[in-house]
Amino acid sequence: MNSDPMKLFPWLLLLILDVLAFRIDKSIREKAVELMKQAPLIDGHNDLPLRLRILYQNRLSKINLKILNTTVTNIQKLQSGHVGAQSMNLWFGLSMFLFQFWSVYVLCSAQNKDAVRLTLEQIDVVKRMCQIYPELELVTTSQGIADSKKIACLIGIEGGHSIDSSLATLRMYYDLGVRYMSLTHTCNTPWAESSSKQVHNFYPNLNGLSSFGKEVVMEMNRLGMMIDLSHTSDSTSRMVLRISKAPVIFSHSSAFSVCNHSRNVPDDILRSLKKNNGIVMVTFYTKVLACGREVVNVATVADHFDHIKKIAGSKSIGIGGDYDGVDQFPEGLEDVSKYSALIAELLRRGWTERELTGVLRENLLRVFKEVEKVRNDSKSMNENENEIPQREVQNSCRLDLRNPPLQTANVLPISYGSPSVVQTLGLMFITVIYIILH
Template sequence: MSPRTSCKIGWTVFFYTFIGLASGSGPIHRALRLMREYPLIDGHNDLALQLRILHNNRLNQIDLHNISNVATDINRLKEGHIGTQVFSAYVMCTAQEKDAVRLTMEQIDVIHRMCSEYPELELVTSAQGLRNCTKIACLISIEGGHSIDSSLAALRMFYRLGVRSMSLTHTCNTPWAESSSRIYEFYLRKNNSLTHFGKEVVSEMNRLGMIIDLSHTSWDTAENVLEVSTAPVIFSHSSAFEVCQHLRNVPDWLLGMLKENHGIIMVNMHSGFVACGNKGNISIVADHFDHIRKVAGAESIGIGGDYDGASIFPNGLEDVSKYPALIQELLQRNWTEAEVAGVLRLNFLRVFEEVEEVRDSLKRMRPNEAEIPLSEANNPCRLILKRPKLNPVTNRAFSPSASGSLNILVLILVMVFHESSQALMCCGL
């Protein structure tokens, strides 16, 4: 190629690029236009966890518009054209069998506070609320069924507090559902991925209108839930197993079941799940979207970034402000604007509306009063409701915190008295 020809081609490329930019028809301009029309619903964000870790939930000490050491704040949510953020009320699995319910309440409290104290945010609890909201809508999810301590009453109370989604497990099994992880040894069992009580949890979530989230569950648990749920479900932050073979991702056969269920998988941005441990880039993330579209259709896809829960993200997707670059990539891969609008917003809205339709169809059904058998919960901190044991010395109930040491003290005194009595008898006294 001659220098003159090369120069001519270069000017041609520059001219059409300039015309595209000037007219607003280039990929990034199309992406921004679509995101203004269909603000993103992001299915999973762990900012509340970071507020506890970094600031002990003391909102008075920070400004949510600009927070250091995190991937999410109000300014970056705006820049990322996020119209709805699903905030996770997450507590670690080490709280199971301890104070998971209390800790979850505290996380719900901090989400309520940040979404009421800042005028840019608004707590929303319905699909219609999402449609009507002119601010950044906040939805609350619970990440991990250990947060309800195997109690349907606790599940209902969380719903009354505004929780509209719950993942059945996190990185630990519950007594009634199985995790994809083996980090913890809670409730390890074989061939029991969703127990009878687990099915009651699914049924009650359907009745309440709470979205069932299968991210973090084992494949067997996900399969069982898809077989018994009468409402669509979501994977709030998972990706395609065929692209990255991580157990947190979803295999093709489950994607097929998800399509039949009318549910969605909200693609995760974490490098560990999209690039299998490598740093990765926007292109590898888009590969997950392409694969899922091929298997389950574009109507089965959403976005669940997992920002502030995971630590490493692909180049170009380092925080919540970077979403327009991903949408630009999809458009450059010949995704239609209708498909992208579904990914951004409409697919999740459809699922939420169908979940509410199932709720409405079950409105005559009374609250589920099933209780998990104590033999299954197997929880040393689970109280058996009966009259307390009395201290034989004070004739008062043992203090739960002091009863162990007090029992030992009483036993020692009894033994000392017994030994002294024996010695006196031996001496003829």
């Protein structure tokens, strides 16, 4: 047996280094958990309501949302997401809460059809979720987020086709609790251009934001509804950033310079976003993170965080996982219980606790408060009564009431043609008697 201590030394050194690395990594993971306890996460985008429609036709009576296993989101996973994937049992006894924007998304194929009805049904299912489960609470203000002691639920519309080009409909959604709207999804609306123009053929000649689109932006500012630019074209984003009085968000996007996908945000827009005081809430969708790379993990996501921080600063970043909206997530971030893996990776990369507190919640809260301030400063403004030009929205499902065809009222019970002399004289006699009596 060879007992030469010098030959054993490299093996002992490797063992010591492995132990030290394990302890350091454990310390970082514990630090991430502790940080998320102190600064509970606000996630900008989750499509669970869409999955509930597709899988269960919004019949909440048929499911148990606490342990639902046909989705990557359930209440149990949301709760464990505060303390990390490895520490679900640590939830009990801890005072930590998640804040989630639920997307009330309806398919682009509903545009010019029943998008408004479908959107109302999605709002309904979110509200019923919050009524049925005591762990959930619907909130509509930045102060409501600060005060909530539950899983706070907020509502965001994904796609401007949900308002059917109607500012009145937009206002009604706000009254129902909607606090952000993505101007487009994967289809152009009559007034805003999508980043995915090749997916649908709606309004193909639109470039950026139309005149009515500018009215939508200004009315959202007046209402206090956050403008979401995820899924919009770069032209649309640039125009909105020039005219919006309030900060804007990208509720689930990433960095174009890291992955040149049309869904992602180029550097010039990141710089404008910094001036606007808005934020990009980095998404976990593999396709827009990696651009075809085989290995997609937590480090891939962190690369996007690093780049956005370099261009726009850490105050311009949040998290918008897009869970249950897509089917491919990075290794280590497969469901809503695993957010802390990302926070730990950013800590390893030298992000400070203050920066990460911003990423987790403070940056979004700042935007929300500034949007509310713009609303409060606009109290003297009246509702915008402008309508989109009829020529821009002509379709078989839209009735034009501004120029209805002229119709002759049937004064007499039966009249199939021009009135006879007798009918005319009779009408004149009735009119004279009416004037005398009154």
